[in-house]
Structures are given as C-alpha cells and as structure tokens.
Amino acid sequence: MSKLVVLVEDEVNIAEAIRFLLSQEGWRVETLANGAGAADVIRKAAPDLVMLDVMLPGKSGFEILDELRSDPATGDLPVLMLTARGQSRDRAMAEKAGVSRFMTKPFSNAEMLDAVRDLIAS
C-alpha cells in the first residue's frame, strides 16, 4: 500500500504543487489548511510523514509539533517543517521542539523530494 503524508499548509498553491509532486512519487497526500485540529487529524490518519508549515491560522507549526512529540503514538513520526522566515531563531525553535528536518521557502522541488526520501529511508 502506498505511503501517506499529511501536509499542513495554508498556502493553497504551495499545497497543490506539493500534492502533485508527491502523488507523482506514489504518495497519498492529505492536506489541511488550518492548524487548530491538525494534531487530531494526524493522530487518526497515522501517516508515514508529516509536512508542517510554521505560520498557520489557528495554531502554529511549533505548537502542533509539540503536541505530536508529547504523544507516544506520534512521538517518533518524521516531521518536515517549512518556514518562510529562514531565521536562525525559527530553526533553533524547531530543533528544540524535535523536528526531523527543516526547510526554508522558497525551495526547489528536487530539494523537497530529496528531503522526503531521506526521512523515509532513515
């Protein structure tokens, strides 16, 4: 059965592009545009990978990551974080919150796909 990724991203056009790219690679993609209920959705879906934007309406990517890491069921889930502010502070916060990998926008499609492959392989 093909792998599942939950993508939490409020920029619809970015979400659409990522969905297309990952589908090409054989992924099933579930997208969410709001942070508020994201942790619950992720828990239910039990995906192989989560892609999280940092700045989301409802709840920030950091808060969602925190919830995932404090739950044993999702504690080890690979999480790839996306941020538009490539500031060292964001990166440091993400690492502290236990992110698996961090990417700054704009990124190339190849970079993003490489990161996804790496996360699944490890």
Added chain:
Amino acid sequence: MRETLTGSRIRERRVMAGLKQAELAQQIGISASYLNLIEHNRRRIGGKLLLNIAQALQVEPQALTEGAEAALIAALREAAGDSGLAGPEAERADEFAGRFPGWAKVLASSQRRIAALEQTVEALSDRLAHDPQLATSMHELLSTAAAIRSTAAILAETDSLQPEWRDRFQANIHQDSRRLSDSAQALVTYFDNAAETREVTHSPQAEVEAFLAAHDYRFEPLEQARAPEEAIAQLVAGAEALKTKAAQHIATGVLQQIARDATALPLVQLEQAVGAQGHDPATLAQALNQPVGRVLRRLASLPDLGAGLVVCDRSGSVTFAKSIEGFTVPRFGACCPLWPLFAVLGQPGLVMKSRVAQMGRGQAQFDAIATCEVQAAPAYNIPPLSQSVMLLLPVPSGTTPAQPVGATCRICPISACRARREPSILRDGI
C-alpha cells in the same frame, strides 16, 4: 553670562591644580578677597589679570573664557570614556578644547554623530527583529515566491503533463505572480518610508528644537487661529528644519499644545499680567486662574525672560526641551533623576520650586519650577497619562546655595550621589 562662567572656571581650575585661594592670589599679586569675588562671578575679569591667572594655572586663557564650552567638554569627555581613554590625559579635555578648539569641535561632532548612528543602528536592528509589518511582508513575499517556484518547476520539468493539471498550474502561477508583484511593491513602499529615518545628522528632537528656535518659540499664527489644525499643518509642511517624519510628528504635537495654551491663555494677556505682578509662576497661575503647567509653558515663550523649559512624559523620557546656557539636557541617554522635573512625577498638583545648579562647568544657577499634570482620561478604569513640566529661570549666581544636580551620570562630577546610576567618567568631584 560669559563673565559668570569665567569666575567659576577659574575656581574649578584652581581647585584642580591643588592651589589655595590665597596662594593663587599672591602669585598674581591681588588680594585673596578680590580673587574670591572673581571666583564667585562678582567681578568682571579680563585683560592682563586674566592672562596672569591663566599663566599661573598653566592653562590657555581661552580655557577660562569662551573656548571651553560646557557642551563641548562634555562631548569630549564622553568620547574619551567611550574609547576607554583613562589616566591623566583623560582629565585634560578642557585643555585640549582650549588649545585646539577646531579639532575639539571635530571630535565632539564625531562623537555626537556616533551616538546618533548608534541610536539608528539600534532602531534598525530592532525593526528587523520586532517590526510585525516587515515580518508579515517578508513572509508574504517568500510564500508567494515558494508557490511560484514549485509550480513553475512542475510546468517546466514534468513530461507529458495532463492538460487539466497544466491549465490549473498556469492559473496558479498567474494568480501568484500578481500577489508577488503586490507584496514586492508593498515592501518597497515600506523601505522607501523607512529610508528617511536613515538621515541621522540630527535626531528628530534636534530638528524640532531647531525649528522651534528659528521661530523664537513664538507662533503668531497660533495665537489667534480659529482653525489651529490648519495653521499647524501649514507650519509643519513649510518648515525646512523638519526633515524626518518623526520630527514632523513631534513638532505637530508641540504646536497642538501651543495652540491649546494660546486659546486658553493668549500671550497678550500673560504679558499684561507679568507687567502687573512679575513673573512668579504660582502667582500668575492664581491671578489668571490657569493651571501652573500652562503658565510655565507660556512663560517659556516670552523672549525677555530667557527661560528654559523641559517636559517629560510618564516614563520620564524628555519629550520637549528648550535649551538654556548652563543647563544641559542630554540628547541621548537618561537625565539626572535629581531634577525637580522628576521629583513631581506622579504627584499631580504639586508645584516645586528650588534653586538648582548643574555641577561641572560654569555652575550657573536657576530657579526651577516644576509641576506634573494629568492628561484627560481616555475611558473608565485606564490609568491616565501624565507629563511633567519644568521651567528654568536664570538667576544671578552665588547668593543662595543651590541644590547640585547633574546632566547625566556619565559626565557628572558629584562623587557621593544617592541617585548615581553608573560611574562617572570624570575622576573625582570638583
């Protein structure tokens, strides 16, 4: 004024040289009591006697008269302190200013420029870290760029892209490219507006002071204006001295206050009252049935009085200063907390009057009259804003003992001060 300061400078230099009054008097061939009168600024001094005193004290005569001005020396001492110059050489700022007045001015203006630049740097780094508008703009720009980049790459790199996907992505790119140009535009506008704060030759406060001084702190159009807002807008727009937005904003606030004061207490009325009863602010406030704060502000714009005025807000930040020779209001950094201006903060209604002298050079004396006024409450249950006003009236020095105050701790010579925040860069008290 100049003579006033000369005597004090002689005294200061003599004490620094470790000479007794009698010793110096003997050296230059005058009586100790006459020297005493000179040192207390009770006798004019010049010519041969001044040269003799300068020689005996081993300083340039200029250092005793006009060459060594308080602000210049203060700036030199600050420069020395900032670059860690210590020891006997650091003590010789006034000698340097006396011997090389031109170079001293160059150094002092560099020092002031550095301070202004540092303030700007701080403001700019602050802006990058905390400005929500900038953060939002950057986020918008980068997000849109990310969407376009991914979508464009899909269109360029995917062989045999299905027509419905292709149409979809083309529409997305079209939409995002418009967003990108909008957010780029917004960012440029933001930086265009921000660019003017980079002109740092003067701080906005300095621009406002220059503007007010050019008008002698009197604005006839506001004295009988029926529509003051219009007159204010005209004055601000037509002022060359007000280069930055910040200065225009501050000046507008100052002029609005002047207009309110002018409506309630026209200068003509004040001048009549001063003619009849003298210029004691409390007496005038009673006679005119006006708040003391207003009387203080209005008195400051009477040219004959030659008074200084300082206004601060609830946080103690100086929001307005009309300079007066002999009383330094630091442009950067915090003021001396001993000023009566701060003593009345939080005690609305109290009017304090005290004789003060700023330590250091000159030691001109002033009658400081200060009061704190509460600004109108904006709504229920909100702590009101307040401001303190202090009028400085020059008085002949020497007669009454004055309370010693400073300008700012870094350049203040009072060694054992209960209000000291940081050590002085001067070695010891004068």
